[in-house]
Amino acid sequence: EVHLSESGGGLVQPGGSLRLSCAASGFTFTNYAMTWVRQAPGKGLEWVSAIKGSGYSTFYADSVKGRFTISRDNSRKTVFLLMNSLRVEDSAVYYCAKGDNSGIYNWFDPWGQGTLVTVSS
C-alpha cells in the first residue's frame, strides 16, 4: 500500500524557516515525481512545488519562488520542502502528494495527511 507521511510543521515567526519532510513507502520512489500542495485555513488547494523522480528538476509556484526549496533523498524515500523567509500568508496545511509519473504534469494520488504551518508573531 502506498503511504505518505509529512512532518516538520509548526509555529514560526515571520521571516523564519522550517523544513518539511514527507516519508514515502509502498512504491518505487524514483519512478514518480513528488509535489507539495498547500491549503490555507478555510481556503482551496494551491500547488506549491514539484520535483521529478530523478531529483534533477524542480519547479515552484511564483508565490514561493526564491524562498522555498524542494529536494528528495531517493535512498531514504523522502522528499523535503525547505521554507525560508516565511510570511503570514504561507500559513497553511502542507500536503505532499505522489504524482502518477516521473515528470511534472501529474495527477496526485495519494496525498499525505498534511502538516500545519503557522506563521505568526
Next chain:
Amino acid sequence: EIVLTQSPVTLSLSPGERATLSCRASQSISSDLAWYQQKPGQAPRLLIYDASNRATGIPARFSGSGSVTDFSLIISSLEPEDFAVYYCQQRSDWPITFGQGTKLEI
C-alpha cells in the same frame, strides 16, 4: 495560467439525489482534468483523472465527462458519505492549477 472556475459554489441536495458539478477552464485543456474529494479534516482523494477515468477503488456512482473547456462530475445517487468539497485540477499547462471548489451539502 489556466483558471478553473467551478460551479456552483455550494450545492444542496439530499441522499439518493443526483449531483452535477461543473468545472470550466479558461482555455482548452483537452481531457487533462481530474476531480478530487475532500472531507473535513482529511486530505484530498483522487476520484477521476483524464476527465472520465475513475481512480482505483472509486465507486461507479462517480463519473466524469467533458473535454476542451467544459467538464462535469456526476454522482448518480448520493450517499451520506459523499457530502464533501470537490475540486477540479488541470495538468495541461504549467503551472498546475485547481478550481476553487464546490461544497456539496445536505
